[in-house]
Each structure stands twice: as structure tokens, then as C-alpha cells.
Amino acid sequence: MLKVLPVLLLLAVWIYAFVECLNTPERDVRKLPKVAWILIILLFTPLGPIAWFLAGRPRRNAPYGAVRSEERRWVAPDDNPHFLKSLDERDGGPGPDEGPAPRDAGPEDPPPAR
Numbered sequence: 001m002l003k004v005l006p007v008l009l010l011l012a013v014w015i016y017a018f019v020e021c022l023n024t025p026e027r028d029v030r031k032l033p034k035v036a037w038i039l040i041i042l043l044f045t046p047l048g049p050i051a052w053f054l055a056g057r058p059r060r061n062a063p064y065g066a067v068r069s070e071e072r073r074w075v076a077p078d079d080n081p082h083f084l085k086s087l088d089e090r091d092g093g094p095g096p097d098e099g100p101a102p103r104d105a106g107p108e109d110p111p112p113a114r
Contacts, residue, residue, distance in 0.1 A: 010046065017041050017049030020057060028058035 018041050026034050037056045041048040077083045 013049050014041070014045055017052045021052055024057060029056060030058060031055050 018038070021029075021034065021037050021041055024034070029037060032040075037052055040056075041052055044051070
């Protein structure tokens with residue numbers, strides 16, 4: 001049984017790396033094209049999956065599109081000027097220095113009392 005265990009462990013790591021590489025979007029794969037990583041994993045069985053885990057698979061803590069280390073730092077939405085600006089642009093409302101927007105009577109407001 002002890003002689004079969006390393007073979008099963010190697011097979012499990014190989015299958016996991018292969019399936020994870022297949023399921024990873026092309027834009028998230030690092031260093032090489034996805035097809036190259038698939039060939040490396042398939043052809044270089046003991047080292048290919050290890051290389052995928054170390055160099056090829058995407059970092060899980062990096063936000064989408066982050067390239068530099070300062071872009072990977074998480075910032076709360078109320079402290080992120082880009083997020084606040086996108087809210088203002090989407091809503092068409094005033095910026096944070098302009099004060100509250102005037103309120104128009106809308107369908108959610110009750111009708112005026114008589």
C-alpha cells in the first residue's frame with residue numbers, strides 16, 4: 001500500500017493541475033499562453049503541475065486587471081476615489097463636495113396631503 005500511495009498522490013496532483021488549467025480563463029493565465037501550460041502539464045508530469053502551481057495559475061488575491069503591487073491593495077469602497085467617482089458618473093449626481101442633490105417628487109413619494 002505504501003508503494004502505491006506516491007503514485008496516487010502524483011496522479012491526483014496531475015489531474016487537479018490539468019483540470020484547473022482547463023477551467024482558468026485565458027486572460028488570467030500568467031507567464032505563458034494557456035495551450036503551452038496544458039502541454040507542459042501533460043508532457044512533463046512530475047514538474048509540469050508544480051510549475052503551473054508556482055508560475056502559471058492566477059493569483060487569487062489580486063483584483064481583476066491589477067498589475068502593480070499598489071493596485072492589488074484592497075481599499076474600502078468609501079475610501080476609494082475611483083469607486084466614488086464611478087457612482088457619481090452613473091447616477092449623474094453631484095460630486096462629494098457639492099452637497100446633497102435636490103430631491104424631486106418621484107413615484108415612491110406619497111401624494112401631497114390636502
